[in-house]
Amino acid sequence: MLLWLAGIDRANVESLAAHSARSRQPDDPGPPTQKRSHDIAMTGNQSLLEAARALAPKIRAAADQVEAERELPRPLFEALADAGFYHVALPRSLGCPELDLPTYILLLEELGKADASTAWTINQGAIYATYAARMPREAARKIWIDVPRAVVANTPAATAQAIVVPGGYRVTGRQGFSTGCRHASWVAPHAQVIENGQVRLDPDGHPETRYLYVPVAEAELLDTWHVRGMRGTGTHHFAVDDVFVPEERSVLSATAPIYEPGPLYQIPRTLLFASGDAAVALGMARTALETFFDLAGAKTPRAVQGLLRDQPLVQSDIGHAEATLRSARAFLTEAVRDLWDGVSNTGKLTLDQRAALRIATTHGIRQAVAIVDTLYNAAGATAIYESHLLQRHFQDVHVISQHMQARMSHYELVGRHWLGLPIDEARL
DSSP: OGGGGGGGGGOOHHHHHHHHHHHTOTTOOOOHHHHHSTTGGGTHHHHHHHHHHHHHHHHHHTHHHHHHHTSOOHHHHHHHHHTTGGGTTSOGGGTSOOOOHHHHHHHHHHHHHHOHHHHHHHHHHHHHGGGGGGSOHHHHHHHHTSSTTOOEEOOSSOOEEEEEETTEEEEEEEEEEETTGGGOSEEOOEEEEEETTEEOBOTTSSBOEEEEOEEGGGSEEEOOOOOSSSGGGOOEEEEEEEEEEEGGGEEETTTOOOOOOOGGGGSOHHHHHHHHHHHHHHHHHHHHHHHHHHHHTTOOOTTOSSOGGGOHHHHHHHHHHHHHHHHHHHHHHHHHHHHHHHHHHHSOOOHHHHHHHHHHHHHHHHHHHHHHHHHHHHHGGGGGSTTSHHHHHHHHHHHHTTSGGGOTHHHHHHHHHHTTOOOOGGGO
16 A cells, blocks of 8 residues: 555555555455555655655644644544554564664664654554564454554543453553643553452463553543643553453553564564653754754844854754754664664663663753753753744653653663662563
8 A cells, every 4th residue: 555655755644544444345355464554664764754844834733723622633644554554563474564673763763853742642653563573463453454544542541341241341441641641542541350259360360451442432531641742642541440341452461472483573662752852852962962963043032142053052052962962863773783783682681781772762852852952051041932943852751751751760770780689670
């Protein structure tokens, strides 16, 4: 389907969505994987990056609407879905690209340059979809491939209950931080399994937890995402009440076996999420710098002679910001490449590789915060207005800074590891 990607720069968001609709006419279904998995592998990784760059002007043009509506406009979501971005991490066995992690972070960086909220929804949807590698292939196909533009909106904490019944589970719960749920085909309650009135334990004696896939029409979407930054992610709560989910539409959230052999699925999912999050933050920091360059060449600060760019302190700030951004990006790129090469060659990850990527992702986010703060302070009162892009970057990056992937405690965790002290390895 996506052989048209090379010409995407000549299309607008509406025509992209219309193209996809024409491609799915009921009288011409085509082979199943060609119809709904986007057949992205045929386009190659470079085509995905080109598609992201070509869509960037349309993403930027929709940014105010994204901010106001606290979700992606439907035509933009459809364009992103039809470009295959939400399915880039799905297995090749499903007709999808199973994109390598080094290319993936470049893709997220490009999208983050255009709009952080938009890129964030793609990271959440794409990386969560790696659960398809931990399900029987036909079960995964029914969730991600057979449903047009399928995205699963998940939730982190296992606070729901899934009561065992014949053939499956009845799930109940109210759960939060479900990015992009208003455009999702499925919500995935995260639940402890209850059997005969007791929490069911896994073989290691821990409570069994599962994700269960519920059609979004069977859930209640709750309007809870009232925040100052990253508004367009639409990270609302949802609720399910005694909804039946068949066994085959569930997956163990922590201990599911891997069905697909690719290196992407050997990497802890938290590090995949973190890599995308850091790439988004660094992409946004790059755009913040470019936005400031334009301002500095046009603004004369009050009670100061010369343009903003003529001020020595501003020049020093920009020098440090550029060095910081390039260093943080290089660290992330190096850590991702080293880990990817290791798992590709050996099928295994070392703790050193995991520690390096953990700290590179956290450091990338924290440095993006520092860069945006520097630019915001240097911009003066101009940056306080909602109409100025630096204000949005300031709000967005500070919401990202509150995410678990940006926790300052990761510096201590990795420091302990490198000092040879015991650590909680699950946090790497």
